[in-house]
Amino acid sequence: MASSEIDILIHNAHILTMNNNLETFNRGYILIKDTLISDMGPMDKFHFSYGNKIDVKEEIDAKGDLVIPGFVNAHGHFAMTLFRGIADDLPLTKWLNDYIWPIEAKLKPKDCYVGTQLAAIEMIQGGTTTACDMYFHEEKSLQAMEEIGFRGVLGYGMIDLGKATRRAIEMTRVKKFLKYAKENAKLCSIIISPHATNTCSDELLLASKELAEKNQLRIQIHLSETKDEFDDSMKKNNCSPITHLANIGFLNENLVAAHCVWLNDEDCKLLSENKVKISHNPTSNLKLGSGIFRYQTLFENGITIALGTDGAASNNNLSMLSELRLASYIHKGVNTNPEILPATEAISMATINGAKALGLQKTVGSLEIGKKADLAIINTKTPNVWPPHNPYSLIAFCTNDSNVKTTIIDGKTVMKDRQLLTINYKEVMTEAKDIILNLMKSDDLKQYKDKLKFLQ
Numbered sequence: 543m544a545s546s547e548i549d550i551l552i553h554n555a556h557i558l559t560m561n562n563n564l565e566t567f568n569r570g571y572i573l574i575k576d577t578l579i580s581d582m583g584p585m586d587k588f589h590f591s592y593g594n595k596i597d598v599k600e601e602i603d604a605k606g607d608l609v610i611p612g613f614v615n616a617h618g619h620f621a622m623t624l625f626r627g628i629a630d631d632l633p634l635t636k637w638l639n640d641y642i643w644p645i646e647a648k649l650k651p652k653d654c655y656v657g658t659q660l661a662a663i664e665m666i667q668g669g670t671t672t673a674c675d676m677y678f679h680e681e682k683s684l685q686a687m688e689e690i691g692f693r694g695v696l697g698y699g700m701i702d703l704g705k706a707t708r709r710a711i712e713m714t715r716v717k718k719f720l721k722y723a724k725e726n727a728k729l730c731s732i733i734i735s736p737h738a739t740n741t742c743s744d745e746l747l748l749a750s751k752e753l754a755e756k757n758q759l760r761i762q763i764h765l766s767e768t769k770d771e772f773d774d775s776m777k778k779n780n781c782s783p784i785t786h787l788a789n790i791g792f793l794n795e796n797l798v799a800a801h802c803v804w805l806n807d808e809d810c811k812l813l814s815e816n817k818v819k820i821s822h823n824p825t826s827n828l829k830l831g832s833g834i835f836r837y838q839t840l841f842e843n844g845i846t847i848a849l850g851t852d853g854a855a856s857n858n859n860l861s862m863l864s865e866l867r868l869a870s871y872i873h874k875g876v877n878t879n880p881e882i883l884p885a886t887e888a889i890s891m892a893t894i895n896g897a898k899a900l901g902l903q904k905t906v907g908s909l910e911i912g913k914k915a916d917l918a919i920i921n922t923k924t925p926n927v928w929p930p931h932n933p934y935s936l937i938a939f940c941t942n943d944s945n946v947k948t949t950i951i952d953g954k955t956v957m958k959d960r961q962l963l964t965i966n967y968k969e970v971m972t973e974a975k976d977i978i979l980n981l982m983k984s985d986d987l988k989q990y991k992d993k994l995k996f997l998q
């Protein structure tokens with residue numbers, strides 16, 4: 543190999559590959575060429591193979607710090623960063639109807655562009671390198687993600703509320719976005735995104751499925767998130783939302799179902815039989831009082847369980863480190879069993895399982911030769927993780943986002959030593975504040991009047 547072909551060398555790193563064998567390298571190296579991991583292994587192999595001859599464009603001496611695959615956030619609504627903290631301590635239906643949907647209706651494409659930028663910044667700072675979105679004005683979200691160099695999996699969220707005219711509009715919009723994405727996406731990919739069973743007609747769900755199949759894309763949907771949603775389906779269809787989806791032929795292995803909190807035993811079986819992938823979003827489920835996910839039952843059924851933050855209006859941040867820790871703790875607690883969801887499994891949920899859910903397991907989710915160079919370097923020399931012993935334990939139970947030192951996506955360093963290299967975060971923060979302040983001042987949004995003082 544000609545030495546000049548190497549773009550980035552990371553050496554003296556403790557590498558957690560998160561591959562099938564959970565292989566680690568105590569003192570290891572990674573070589574990145576263009577967008578890919580071209581070689582990796584223990585330092586002994588590096589010295590033997592390359593000696594002192596290697597000439598690289600960028601050299602990172604990890605000095606014993608941890609290198610992990612970038613996190614894969616399997617479910618979120620990026621531009622909702624703009625709504626962070628504007629309505630808390632409310633149940634889902636009231637939160638959506640009285641606070642979120644009225645202000646969302648006012649969002650312009652430029653607003654979603656800035657909200658998505660803010661999401662990407664936060665996620666890069668937390669070591670996330672791939673994330674799945676469901677929102678609107680997705681052309682602008684795609685533009686923001688491509689400019690920053692973030693691997694977005696973007697979906698235009700469709701809602702028809704049973705109305706044929708609205709359904710036609712939604713289908714036109716999603717097809718327009720598909721066309722735009724095919725012409726403009728280099729790093730990002732697309733996911734077809736009907737919103738939920740109680741906001742989409744069966745006709746829209748089946749049209750979404752057909753569109754996904756025709757374009758060989760995955761589908762995401764919110765599913766069995768709340769008791770209300772479950773009860774409504776029992777009244778309307780005389781069965782659970784998941785049984786209903788099975789009855790209309792909607793469930794399959796290309797479906798990523800977010801939440802899945804309200805499940806009966808038959809639902810668990812149907813999800814397993816149809817190889818549906820799940821995005822577990824524990825913070826959002828707890829904060830909205832939606833309920834507790836049946837992790838252990840679903841895990842024992844062999845279902846791929848990924849992890850998502852949901853939007854920043856119901857989380858209220860996009861930290862996968864916080865999310866994986868909470869997931870581990872909550873299921874240990876509710877099962878009164880500390881052996882459930884150990885550190886390795888929690889990190890797998892946040893990395894390779896997310897990649898599997900989104901159909902990207904051949905390219906991201908673990909550190910392997912030939913895969914995309916999407917990774918995070920974790921600072922292990924801070925008091926909150928000191929002294930470092932078990933690296934999995936350190937990540938799952940000690941670190942926070944500020945321990946993420948460097949983030950690389952698609953072979954490009956997007957954050958180095960906490961410096962963002964592809965975007966000015968201060969400008970984005972100023973713009974985001976101006977946008978939300980103006981929206982909350984709208985004459986017809988009186989519910990926000992008493993919330994404006996702090997922002998101003």
Ligand SMILES: [Zn+2]
Pocket residue numbers: 617618619764800852853
């Ligand atoms: Zn959601």
